[in-house]
Amino acid sequence: MSSTEVQAKRLFGTDGVRGRANAELTAELALRLAAATAEVLGADVERPTAVIGRDPRASGEFLEAAVCAGLAAHGVDAIRVGVVPTPAVAYLTAEYGATFGIMISASHNPMPDNGIKIFGAGGHKLDDAVEDRIEAAMATVEEVERPTGADVGRLVDAPDAVERYLNHLTTQIDADLSGLTVVVDCAHGAASALAPEAYKAAGATVIPMHAEPNGLNINDDCGSTHMGKLQAAVAEHGADLGLAHDGDADRCLAVDAKGDLVDGDMIMAILATAMADKGKLKDGVLVATVMSNLGLHLAMEKAGVELRTTAVGDRYVLEELRSGDYSLGGEQSGHIVVPAAGTTGDGILTGLLLMEQLAATGDSLADLASIMTVLPQELINVKVADKHAVAEADDVCAAVTAAEAELAGQGRVLLRPSGTEQLVRVMVEAPTADAAHSVAKRIADVVAAAGS
Numbered sequence: 255m256s257s258t259e260v261q262a263k264r265l266f267g268t269d270g271v272r273g274r275a276n277a278e279l280t281a282e283l284a285l286r287l288a289a290a291t292a293e294v295l296g297a298d299v300e301r302p303t304a305v306i307g308r309d310p311r312a313s314g315e316f317l318e319a320a321v322c323a324g325l326a327a328h329g330v331d332a333i334r335v336g337v338v339p340t341p342a343v344a345y346l347t348a349e350y351g352a353t354f355g356i357m358i359s360a361s362h363n364p365m366p367d368n369g370i371k372i373f374g375a376g377g378h379k380l381d382d383a384v385e386d387r388i389e390a391a392m393a394t395v396e397e398v399e400r401p402t403g404a405d406v407g408r409l410v411d412a413p414d415a416v417e418r419y420l421n422h423l424t425t426q427i428d429a430d431l432s433g434l435t436v437v438v439d440c441a442h443g444a445a446s447a448l449a450p451e452a453y454k455a456a457g458a459t460v461i462p463m464h465a466e467p468n469g470l471n472i473n474d475d476c477g478s479t480h481m482g483k484l485q486a487a488v489a490e491h492g493a494d495l496g497l498a499h500d501g502d503a504d505r506c507l508a509v510d511a512k513g514d515l516v517d518g519d520m521i522m523a524i525l526a527t528a529m530a531d532k533g534k535l536k537d538g539v540l541v542a543t544v545m546s547n548l549g550l551h552l553a554m555e556k557a558g559v560e561l562r563t564t565a566v567g568d569r570y571v572l573e574e575l576r577s578g579d580y581s582l583g584g585e586q587s588g589h590i591v592v593p594a595a596g597t598t599g600d601g602i603l604t605g606l607l608l609m610e611q612l613a614a615t616g617d618s619l620a621d622l623a624s625i626m627t628v629l630p631q632e633l634i635n636v637k638v639a640d641k642h643a644v645a646e647a648d649d650v651c652a653a654v655t656a657a658e659a660e661l662a663g664q665g666r667v668l669l670r671p672s673g674t675e676q677l678v679r680v681m682v683e684a685p686t687a688d689a690a691h692s693v694a695k696r697i698a699d700v701v702a703a704a705g706s
Contacts, residue, residue, distance in 0.1 A: 265392075266385040268567035268673025272360050272369035275313030279368055281320040288324030288356065290391035291372055292407075293398060294384070295354045302330045305350060305373075305412075307343040308358035309444040309502045312469035313368045317358050321370070326407030327400055335415035337467075339444045339503035341600035342419040344377035348597065349418055359444065362479050362500035362587075363674065365472050377597040378576075379569045416448065423452045426595045427606050429613040432457035436609065437496040437509075439484040440465040441477025445503035445602060452602050453497075458609060461491055472501045478588055478601075485513040494612065495619045497605040498588075504568075505588035506601035508608060510619040518588040519550040521608055523626040525590070526582055527557050528611055534581060535559065541574045541583030543567070544668055548683055553626040567673055568599050629665070630687040632694035634680045638705025641671035641678050645701075650678075653700040657682065657693045665690070669697065678705065 265271055271287060273279035296302030304325055308314035314337075322332045330353070335346055340357045347355030355373040363369070372388070374380050380388075401407075436458050440446040446465040453460045463484070464476035473479060478498040488496040488509050495516075496509035508516035522540060529535040540559050542550060543566045554561045562580075564570040568589040575583045575593050584590035589599035596603060611622055638644045650669070657667045665684035672679055680698045684690040 270371035275368040284320040292328035310467035443501035506604035
């Protein structure tokens with residue numbers, strides 16, 4: 255069996271297990287996954303506990319019930335924290351001293367999807383080897399002797415979970431944000447109540463939008479994957495900036511007062527230089543993925559910051575951060591990780607830290623973002639039947655090689671299978687937008703033909 259076939263059949267993607275709820279991601283699968291997680295992560299723990307949170311998707315209700323059933327049946331006490339952002343589950347896993355944590359969310363994916371993300375002790379994401387052990391355990395978990403009587407797991411609610419997480423967030427910045435007006439797009443997601451409250455607590459004037467989740471409207475033409483309405487709202491209200499989160503609020507993108515997008519690369523550039531100036535950027539290192547714009551590389555080189563790159567996925571950024579005890583990392587998509595304040599990307603924390611720089615410097619967001627000049631970039635997502643096979647097809651590889659020769663070192667090509675969907679992502683950077691579009695379209699056409 256080829257490595258491509260093995261990868262294609264692996265249950266875990268780059269960020270947990272995802273699929274259409276009640277189709278690929280069923281209650282039965284969620285129960286078995288939770289049970290296997292209990293057996294692997296709860297082994298040798300006298301009375302294991304797990305923090306369970308979810309985003310507001312309707313399917314999260316039955317998936318939460320299935321997860322809790324799987325845990326309790328295998329002797330794990332489940333601490334339910336309700337609808338909260340993914341980083342809240344990571345934080346609360348450490349705060350409550352839980353054995354592990356589980357977040358039920360498909361992040362930025364559309365509503366029919368859902369997912370299950372697992373955090374180990376201390377709120378850290380699992381490495382591939384541990385995920386593989388859990389996946390292997392799913393095949394035999396029904397044969398395991400189960401606890402009875404007083405040894406079965408119990409389900410408890412944590413009424414102070416949101417308060418603890420908010421207190422944590424508001425202690426991460428020193429600046430008073432009064433005087434700043436921010437429009438916040440909550441994506442009808444897990445941060446719909448929390449994000450506006452956190453920004454208000456820090457002193458900002460907050461104008462929330464898309465903050466009325468009904469279980470069906472999460473990420474629906476809103477949030478960090480659909481920035482147009484936020485851009486218009488910032489101009490309409492004359493706000494200093496806009497912030498956009500995704501469905502589980504582990505991402506944050508921004509809009510300046512002129513309505514221009516400030517993406518994750520620009521946010522990292524702003525925060526990295528500020529931390530470097532204060533002597534808080536460990537070894538002068540910023541960690542990003544291969545998807546980050548060449549403009550970030552150039553800006554960091556000019557600022558004397560070393561940029562280290564990883565594979566795509568915040569888990570790989572996290573692994574690199576932990577390997578060197580570095581201070582800052584993230585992705586162009588708006589996953590920003592500050593290990594001193596959290597174990598995973600936290601969109602609300604990112605928004606607070608970004609506004610702290612506006613308050614501390616008196617500069618506009620546009621002025622702060624001008625540290626980086628973005629090289630034109632084109633990203634095309636191509637739907638295919640088998641993403642791994644298509645990405646390795648001879649015709650596709652030949653098209654990529656030809657495009658790299660054409661760019662002759664003045665741009666780059668990155669082609670990769672999506673970690674969560676049956677897509678191949680084609681990204682091209684070039685000296686001009688027209689060139690980036692032309693080259694990307696040419697490769698995308700070859701990918702589409704190979705995947706049909």
